[in-house]
Amino acid sequence: MKWHVHSERELYRDRWVDLRCADVELDDGRRLDHRFINVQAGAGAVVLNDHDEVLLIWRHRFITNAWNYEIPMGAIEPAEAPIAAAARETEEETGWRPGPLRFLMYDEPMNGLLNTCNHIYLAETADHIGSPSEGFESDHVAWVPLAKLPDLIRDRQIVGGTTIAALLMAAREHGV
Structure with missing residues (x-):
């Protein structure tokens, strides 16, 4: 209908x-x-390292009054390419510059209520460039083993739909 x-x-x-x-x-x-x-479209990145770990931010969301891990992600600025926004957001929120990014997935979270979309990319390397420039975005940044993702999702330490979908896609691609 x-x-x-x-x-x-x-x-x-x-x-x-x-x-x-x-x-x-x-x-x-x-x-x-x-x-x-x-809402503005968003872009984010799943950043992996050579130890099968993923770069996540640990942050408090006051709306649900909960602490959770998330991938770095944010709004795409006017005239900014989604891939550039994903790289910028990763640097701002984590202090790590992602290596070459490639498209991982697209989603429309809550498409019955929100008219927005997210473009998510995958990087398999990153260089530490300093402290996050957007320090208010998270309590801390962590490299989390991909093998721990199912437990973190089950234990509600990862709850964001876009983050869950992106992490599961990346883990699947890496055979985890």
Whole structure:
């Protein structure tokens, strides 16, 4: 069943979020108001090293009041290529410059509520360039063994959908 959009209106907007209401019609003729959020597209990287470890940030998310590991990721700036954003975000959030990046996956998290997408890349090397320039992004940066990922996901130490999907894709590619 395809939903047909008759109109949409802005409910709230700032530089980070655009909350909208769409007047949609279902195939059976029913109409309803459906809220959705426009958010900038994101880019991130799964960065591996020679020891089958992945570079993660440990951070607190106040919305869920939880501490979790995440891949470095953030908004793609206007006119910025997704691959450049993934490299920039990795450096800013971790202090590590990823080696050559190649496309790993694309996702649309919560596509029933959010109109956004993420472009995720894979690097198999990285060079330490210093402390994270965006130190407020995380409590610390860690190299985590790929073999520990299932336990960390099960124990809710990794909960973000994009992070989970990207890590599982990378682990699969590396036979872990």
